[in-house]
Amino acid sequence: MADAEVRPPEGAEDRYEDILTDDALALVAELQRELGPTREKLLAARRRRQSERDQGALPNFLEGTKGVRDGEWQVAPVPDDLQDRRVEITGPTDRKMVINALNSGAKGFMADFEDSNSPTWDNMFGGQRNLRDAIDGTIDFTSPDGKEYSLGEETATLLARARGWHLPERHILVDGQPASGALVDFALYMATSAQKLIDKGSGPYFYLPKLESHLEARLWNDAFVLAQDRLGIPQGTIKATVLIETIPAAFEMDEILYELRDHSAGLNAGRWDYIFSMIKCFRSRPEFVLPDRTKVTMTVPFMRAYTELLVKTCHARGAHAMGGMSAVIPSRKDAEANEQAEEKVHADKSREAGDGFDGAWVAHPDSVQWAMEEFDNVLGDRPNQIDRQRPEVNVTAEQLLDAQSAGGRDEITDEGLHSNCNVGIQYISSWLRGNGAAGIYGLMEDAATAEISRSQVWQWVHHGIYAADAVKQAETEQLERIKSEVGEEWFAEHGRADQSRRLFESVALSDEFVDFLTLPAYEELE
Numbered sequence: 001m002a003d004a005e006v007r008p009p010e011g012a013e014d015r016y017e018d019i020l021t022d023d024a025l026a027l028v029a030e031l032q033r034e035l036g037p038t039r040e041k042l043l044a045a046r047r048r049r050q051s052e053r054d055q056g057a058l059p060n061f062l063e064g065t066k067g068v069r070d071g072e073w074q075v076a077p078v079p080d081d082l083q084d085r086r087v088e089i090t091g092p093t094d095r096k097m098v099i100n101a102l103n104s105g106a107k108g109f110m111a112d113f114e115d116s117n118s119p120t121w122d123n124m125f126g127g128q129r130n131l132r133d134a135i136d137g138t139i140d141f142t143s144p145d146g147k148e149y150s151l152g153e154e155t156a157t158l159l160a161r162a163r164g165w166h167l168p169e170r171h172i173l174v175d176g177q178p179a180s181g182a183l184v185d186f187a188l189y190m191a192t193s194a195q196k197l198i199d200k201g202s203g204p205y206f207y208l209p210k211l212e213s214h215l216e217a218r219l220w221n222d223a224f225v226l227a228q229d230r231l232g233i234p235q236g237t238i239k240a241t242v243l244i245e246t247i248p249a250a251f252e253m254d255e256i257l258y259e260l261r262d263h264s265a266g267l268n269a270g271r272w273d274y275i276f277s278m279i280k281c282f283r284s285r286p287e288f289v290l291p292d293r294t295k296v297t298m299t300v301p302f303m304r305a306y307t308e309l310l311v312k313t314c315h316a317r318g319a320h321a322m323g324g325m326s327a328v329i330p331s332r333k334d335a336e337a338n339e340q341a342e343e344k345v346h347a348d349k350s351r352e353a354g355d356g357f358d359g360a361w362v363a364h365p366d367s368v369q370w371a372m373e374e375f376d377n378v379l380g381d382r383p384n385q386i387d388r389q390r391p392e393v394n395v396t397a398e399q400l401l402d403a404q405s406a407g408g409r410d411e412i413t414d415e416g417l418h419s420n421c422n423v424g425i426q427y428i429s430s431w432l433r434g435n436g437a438a439g440i441y442g443l444m445e446d447a448a449t450a451e452i453s454r455s456q457v458w459q460w461v462h463h464g465i466y467a468a469d470a471v472k473q474a475e476t477e478q479l480e481r482i483k484s485e486v487g488e489e490w491f492a493e494h495g496r497a498d499q500s501r502r503l504f505e506s507v508a509l510s511d512e513f514v515d516f517l518t519l520p521a522y523e524e525l526e
Contacts, residue, residue, distance in 0.1 A: 003022065003028070004025040004029045004174050004179060005173040005176075006020050006171065006172055007171050007172070007173060009171065014122070014126070016126065016128070016129065019125050019132070019192055020125065020188070023191055024188050024192060025172075027190065027227060028172060028174065028179055028187040028188070030230065031180075031183045031186070031226060032174040032180060032183055033174065033175070035180075035219060036180060038219055038222075039165055039180055039183075042213070042216050042219060043165065043166060046166075053281055053282060053284075054283075054284050058397070058401060059247060059248055059401075060397045062255065065214070065252070065254075065255045068254055068255050068258045073258065073261065074261075074318040075257055075260070075266075075318055075319045076236055076264070077318075078239055078265050079202070079239070081157045081202050082108075082157065082205065082239060082320075083384065084107055084359075084383035085107050085108050085320055085322065085358060085384070086359045086360075086371075086372060086375035086376070086379060086384075087106045087107055087359060087360065087361075087362060087371045087372045088108035088110055088322070088360070089104050089109050089110070089156065089362050089364075089367075089368060090109070090112055090161075090325065090362075091109075091110075091111075091112060091363065092112050092117040092118075092123065092127070092435075092436055093127025093128075094123070094127070095130050095139065095141045096141045098111060098139060099134070099139060099140070099141055099149045100149065101365065102151060103155060104365035105372070106362070106365075106368045107359065108156050109159065110159045110160070110361070111160050111161070112437075113127060113160065113163055114162065114163050114209050115209070115273075115436065115447040115448050116446040116447070117436040117437075118430075118431045118435060118525065119163070119181065119518075119522065119525065120434045120525060120526070122434075123434060123436075124169070124171075124184075125188075128185075128188050128192055131158065131160065131192075132192050132193050132196070134155075135158065135193050135197055136196065137151060157202065157205070158197070158205065159207055160204075160206055160207070162181075162182045162185035162189075162206060162207075163184075164181075164182060164209045165180065165182050165210065165211075166515070166516060166519070167181035167518065167519075167522075168180065170522070172184050183223065186223060186227070187227065189204065189206075190204055190227045194231060194238075195231070195233070204238050205238075205239045205240070206240040206241070207242075207243060208241070208242045209243045209245065209270070209273075210243070210245065210273070211244075212246050212248040213248060213249070213252055213255075214252045214255030215259075217242060217260050218259040220240065220260065221260050221262075221263060224238045224263050235262065238263050239263055241322060242256050242260065242267050242268070243269075243270035243273070244270060244274070245269075245270025245274045245448075246277040246281075247278055247282075247400070248281070250274075250306050250310075253309065254313055254317070257317050258317075264317075264319055266319040266320030266321060266322055266358070267313070267314050267322065268324075268361075269307050269321075269322065269357075270324065270448070271298060271324035271325065272324075272325070272327075272448035274306065275290070275293070275303075276448060276455055278290065279452070279456060279458075279459050280455055282403070283455070283458065283459055283462065283513050286463050287403065288403040289403070289408055289463050290408075291406055291409070291410070291411030292412060292413055292415070292419070292456075293416065293419070293420065293452050294416070294419075295416075300407075301406075302399065302403055305395045305396075305399040305400050305402070306400060307323075307355065308355065308390070309393065309400070311355055311356040311357060311393070312356075312389070312391075312393040314386075315356065315387070315389050320358045320359065320384060320386065321356065321358055322357065322359050322361070323355075323359065323361065324348075324352070325363055326345045326348050326349065326362045326363065327363050327443045327445070327449075328340075328341040328344050328363075328364075328367070328442060328443060328444075329341065329363070329364050330342070330366035330367060341367070342370050345367050345370040346373070346374060349371040350374045350377075352374075353377065353378040356385055356388045356390055358385055358386060359375065360375070364444065409465055414474075416456075417457065417466060417470070418474045419453075420452075420453040420454070420456050420457050421453075421474045421475045421478045421504070422478040422481065423440055423441075423453045424450050424508065425475065425478065425482070425497075425501055425504050426440050427440065427445050427446075427449070427450040427453070428450065428496075428500040428503050429496045429497070429499075429500040431447070431521060432496050432521065432524065432526075447517065447518055450517060451516070454507045454517055457471055458509070458513060461508075461509060471509060475501055479497055482497075483495070483497075503517075503520065503521055506520055507520065
């Protein structure tokens with residue numbers, strides 16, 4: 001059979017032939033043919049479980065895997081450069097970001113092919129080249145104003161986040177059909193960079209997003225085994241951290257670690273997508289209506305339950321528990337805003353370190369030191385606190401599902417509606433222009449926060465809190481606000497107002513809930 005077929009977009013200036021090599025495409029094709037049918041079955045299982053929830057079913061801990069939860073087992077040890085992960089920085093794979101993140105002083109850099117990366121041709125395949133060049137130590141960048149960037153002597157450990165199982169890659173076809181974006185990202189990184197990383201004393205390390213079951217983790221493990229075999233890499237070399245960012249996955253943490261036990265580097269609390277998942281999973285249920293996004297903090301009981309359970313589960317299995325993202329953007333021009341950002345990062349990371357997390361994320365290099373101070377205060381010279389077992393934590397299904405603990409419909413405001421419309425439309429505009437990490441009002445927004453924004457609007461409309469006309473009026477007012485902030489001339493030339501608003505409405509005011517904003521948006525990405 002032929003290997004994967006590459007179809008660059010019309011007018012593509014770079015074919016990325018050094019990344020899309022024959023060997024890399026052969027691995028893509030083998031993974032797709034071997035694992036693609038199971039992937040399709042698992043995506044169908046997601047839809048079936050959602051239908052059951054729409055009919056009133058609630059998730060619970062699985063009876064059939066009780067033996068795994070009760071069993072005495074541990075994940076395999078991680079390599080030395082993954083032992084201390086007290087602060088990781090995350091961001092897309094553009095060249096300047098890669099250099100700045102690796103130089104930031106963070107212990108790790110999660111180079112993102114997913115939620116903070118708009119999946120354009122150049123972002124996805126140029127991003128692979130940027131990571132390869134960083135591993136080679138040859139990466140550099142000169143900005144339009146002449147400032148030069150290059151790697152320092154000490155750099156963060158590199159981890160790559162592949163796309164979720166649901167996303168396709170339309171520019172690579174296998175047997176005439178778009179390949180899985182997840183398998184494309186994984187295969188290209190493995191073929192291009194895995195051996196280089198091993199030769200440097202590191203290894204191919206991944207973050208795995210959007211999982212909804214341990215069977216989806218098993219599919220990733222199958223991909224790891226196959227790729228290591230084909231590339232002649234010892235089994236267990238790949239290490240992966242799974243983001244627990246869906247409600248179903250919160251009930252299968254032990255099982256997910258078990259499936260990946262030879263390749264596991266722990267679990268991460270993907271807080272923004274977790275809030276989105278609460279809305280998405282129970283969109284038809286009035287008792288799951290959430291208040292304004294700003295009021296669903298990490299201290300509300302259902303979020304506390306999920307993070308406490310994550311720490312306990314990971315440490316019981318000898319695995320790292322990674323905390324969430326501090327999305328605030330420090331300001332180098334406004335001292336007061338910078339002080340507020342610093343306070344927020346310190347408070348967030350003090351709580352996480354105190355809860356037992358072994359590390360957590362920041363979105364900006366200037367936040368690294370603030371976060372580091374809080375983990376240093378707790379960890380000292382220890383690389384992690386996996387030995388802190390948290391036996392006092394006992395989380396029930398009811399606590400995980402207690403959406404009303406966030407405040408419910410009484411805490412929904414017009415300000416929250418307007419904010420959702422503003423952020424949703426601004427983010428879509430940014431994403432369509434090829435930028436998946438957008439600084440909006442002092443926060444680094446990505447696809448997850450845009451998903452919260454549009455899904456909240458959908459939820460509020462469908463449960464009678466707002467009429468569609470009120471949403472459209474809010475959109476109109478917020479577009480005027482955005483225009484006044486960015487400038488009328490720039491807005492007219494670059495803002496994509498009509499397209500962004502139409503896409504936002506297509507997922508916020510649709511009759512049926514659209515599972516992922518990025519699926520219809522991908523169809524319009526140039």
